[in-house]
Amino acid sequence: VVSGISTKGTFKSFAPASAYALNYSNGNVGINLASTQKPSRLTIDESCDILVAKEADYLADAEGNVVVDGLYFKRMFSVVKVALNGPATLNGEKVQKFSLTAPTETVLTGRAAINLSTATVENWTISNNAVTAIYTTDAPAFGGTDGLDNVVWLVVNPCTIASGAKVVLAGETAGYTFSKDLVFPQS
Numbered sequence: 001v002v003s004g005i006s007t008k009g010t011f012k013s014f015a016p017a018s019a020y021a022l023n024y025s026n027g028n029v030g031i032n033l034a035s036t037q038k039p040s041r042l043t044i045d046e047s048c049d050i051l052v053a054k055e056a057d058y059l060a061d062a063e064g065n066v067v068v069d070g071l072y073f074k075r076m077f078s079v080v081k082v083a084l085n086g087p088a089t090l091n092g093e094k095v096q097k098f099s100l101t102a103p104t105e106t107v108l109t110g111r112a113a114i115n116l117s118t119a120t121v122e123n124w125t126i127s128n129n130a131v132t133a134i135y136t137t138d139a140p141a142f143g144g145t146d147g148l149d150n151v152v153w154l155v156v157n158p159c160t161i162a163s164g165a166k167v168v169l170a171g172e173t174a175g176y177t178f179s180k181d182l183v184f185p186q187s
Helices: none
Strands: 008-015 020-023 029-033 051-059 073-075 078-083 095-101 110-115 120-124 130-134 151-156 166-173 177-183
Touching: 078 095, 095 151, 130 151
Parallel strands: none
Antiparallel strands: 008 051, 020 029, 029 110, 051 073, 078 151, 095 130, 095 166, 110 120, 166 177
């Protein structure tokens, strides 16, 4: 229930506000998607995970209150989950840094113009083909519980990786560095 606003209008919503970059005259907003993220084992970095609600008209009741019904938020960017599996010698090693690097023409992070009326990404003004998670606390570890303790999370722009393109996953623990190349057989 929302009070203290005009009797009718349109909701335009996105979260978190800290990601807001600039206002566009066409009704879109600019959102910054960070290339360096600081997730924990249980959450991803909220400065990267952008939620946008489609525009929704509202009309106040006789008391001047607005009941928001059917306002749905859409996650604007993809969440990438990487499970840490390796030799037993790595068990217990906590990840301090983990990165995903795609081919140079791939846009993983940057500034996006988001159309609030349709909750879609209109275009990108900054390109970055790499995204890095830096863990300070609650880091994932090799040999941890599957799906929880051993998972790295990254937030990236939804994109298509071309057939045959190489994506590099790399990371660091206190005692080791590691990397893995992935080649997609099809887009």
